[in-house]
Amino acid sequence: MKKLLLIVIFIIAAVAVNPTNGNAITGKQLFKKEECGLCHAINKKGGAMMGPNLSVIGKIRSYSWIRRQIRNPKLNFFTPNSFVIFDGKVYESNMPANKKISANNLNKLSQYLKSLK
Ligand code: HEC
Known part of the structure; x- marks a missing residue:
């Protein structure tokens, strides 16, 4: 009986900390989801075509620059x-501000871009 109780507690705990619940979206996935x-x-x-290539953006911009760029x-x-x-290319500065992304996801997306070097 005690053993069964332990198993039940274990399952509840496993579900509670399951990383696929809720907030598991990665910065890379957000880049796609937010249509960047x-x-x-x-x-x-x-x-x-319209925006600069971001393959090595983390080398030239700070985390806070990138974060600000997305929001404003x-x-x-x-x-x-x-x-x-x-x-070497010229772009018109007309990137749309993303006001709807949550602060948490904004941090993740910025961290992902900062990691590109
Ligand atoms: C409609 C096209 C468009 C979309 C969508 C777009 N951008 Fe941009 N982005 C641009 C343009 C154009 C620039 C050049 C600077 C500006 O317009 O502010 C830019 C600049 C940037 C820069 C700065 C580059 C530098 O030199 O510092 C980053 C970082 C960036 N975008 C990230 C993103 C992310 C992340 C998303 C998705 C949330 C996104 N962009 C969505 C067009 C776009």
Whole structure:
């Protein structure tokens, strides 16, 4: 009887800490989910027509720069219709601000991009 109780407790605990419950989405998955890949390529995957290639973004930008860029790009590239030069290409600065991503997911996505070097 005691053994059965222990097994039940074990199962409940296992379900409670199961990483696939709730918040398990990774930064890499968020990049896809938030549709960043429509404009940005990472390692030749994704469209790099409108936005710079982000394959080595972690080498040149800080975590907080990247985080700010996602939430409020105008704070990094302030003037509307200004042009940004990145890896030899010129882009119009018109990245849409992502206001709906949760703070937790924003951190994960920024950490993922910071890790690309
Ligand atoms: C509609 C196209 C578009 C989408 C969608 C988009 N971006 Fe951008 N992104 C741009 C453009 C254009 C720039 C150049 C700077 C600017 O416009 O602010 C840029 C710049 C960046 C930069 C900064 C590059 C540098 O030199 O510092 C990062 C980081 C970035 N984007 C990440 C993301 C992430 C993460 C997402 C998804 C949440 C995303 N972008 C969605 C177009 C886009």
